Amino acid sequence: MKRRDLLAALALPPLAALVPGCAQTPALRGTGDLGLVVERAAGSVVVVDTSARAVLGRVGGLGDLSHASAVFSRDGRYAYVFGRDGGLTKVDLLERRIAGRVMQAGNSIGGAISADGTLVAAQNYTPGGIKVFDAATLALVADVPAEVAPGQRSRVVGLVDLPGRRFAYSLFDADAIWITDCSDPAAPKTTKLGGIGRQPYDALVTPDGRHYVAGLFGEDGLALVDLWAEPLRARKVLSGYGRGQEPLPVYKMPHLRGWAVAGRRAYLPAIGRHEVLVVDTESWQEVGRIAVAGQPVFVMARPDGRQVWVNFAVPDYDRVQVIDTLTQQVVQTFSPGKAVLHLEFTPRGDAVWISSRDDHRVSVVDTASFTTLATLAVDSPSGIFFTSRANRLGM
C-alpha cells in the first residue's frame, strides 16, 4: 500500500461505526427502555438506556433545571422537560438533540401531557396559571390564568392529566382545585372548586383516573375529588392527622406525584411528620401510619405495588427506606449516596434508579435483592424519568 492510500484508510471512521448501505442511518431501536436524568446544575439531561444501564448521551442548553420534570410523547420518542425558569424543551431521545424549545413563563414547576398525546400543559408560578401547547409544534393553544381576584394570580401546583383532554391542578394561594377541559383548546372550560383546604402544595391522580388528591401545607389533611361523581366537589380527608402535635419544620415540600398507590391503599407523606400515612382508597380513611427515617419527599410504589420506596428531605437525605406493603413494615434502609433526590422504577419494577445529587451518581438497585447493579456518573442528578410514563395516566 502506498503511503497516501494508507493515510486515506486511516482517516476513515472505524468499520464498526458504519451501517451497511448508508453511514448516516443509525441502528434501529425502540424507546421503551429509554429515559432521561436531569443534571440540575448544568442545565442538561442525559439520555439513559435501562436495559444496558448506561448513559447514551447528553443534551444541554435547557436552562435552569432546579425542580425540572418531564413527560413523554405517546411513542416514547420525545421528552417534554419543564424548567424552573419557564423553559419548555422538547428533547428527541433517539437523536439526542433539542427538537423544540419555548420560554413559556417566568417561573414554572412542571406539567402534564394529555391522554391523546396532543397537548402539553405547563403549571406556572409566574405568571400563575397553566399554559397549553401543541405537543407537535409547541405552539401555544390555550392560556388559563389562575386569576383569583382582579389582577391577582395564584401559583399553580399539582397539575395532572385526566382522561380526555382534561387537566386538574391546585391553586396554592387560593385554596382551590381547578379542572380545565381542553377538548376544544380554543375555548377551554374550567370547573372551579373552592374552599378545599389551606395551601395545597402538590397532588396526584389515582392510577384509575378516578380520584384527585391534593396535599395541604396549611393544615393536617388532604383534599379529595371523586372525578366520576357529578357534580364535582372537593371534600377533606385525613383531617387533623397530627392531632395537635407541633409539626416539624418542613425543609422540602413532599411530592405526591408518582405512583404512591399500591393495591387499595395510598401511601402519602405526612407533612411536618416523620411518617408515611396509609389510606384506604375505597373509604379514604386512615388505616395506618409508618414511622420513617425523616421527612418523606417521594413515596413511590413499585409498579406491582409490593413495595413502597421513600426518600427524605435534608438532613436525612442520604437514606432510602423500603416498606413492604403486605406487612406495612420498613424492610430495608440503606444509603445509596449523598442527597438522594429522586427514584424511578424500571417499567416492571425489577430495578430502581436513584439519583444522589452530591455524589454525582445514579445507582441502579435490584428491588428483590437490594444489590447495586450499576452506578452511573451524572453531574448533580435530580429527577429521573423513564418513557414508561408515556403509558400511564396522570403523569
Add this chain to the structure above:
Amino acid sequence: MLTTAAATAAAAEPASEPDAPRQQQLVRLVRQDCGSCHGMRLGGGLGPALTPQALADKPVDGLAATIFHGRPGTPMPPWRAMLDEGEARWIAERLLAGFPELPASR
C-alpha cells in the same frame, strides 16, 4: 466589599465568620437546598426571589432572622437545626451582595 461585610459581621456576631470549607458547604446548601423553593438561580418559586435586586430594601438583620427562625404561616422553615446565627447572617450578607456560584463539579 468583602472588608465591609466582614467588618459588619464582626460587629454583630463576634468571631462567627464561617471558615472557608464551611462557606463552601453553605453556598451548596443555599444553591441546592434553598434552591428547591427559591430556585437554584435564586429567581424564586414557592419562595420569593433572593437576588440582590429583589432583596434591595430588606435589612440584613431581618433576612438573617428569617433564615434562622423561619417565617410562621409560610413554607419557610427555621434552619437553626443546620446553621448557627453567624452562619445565617453570613448567608444574608452574601445574598444582598450577590450570592456566590457553586464551583463546577466536573
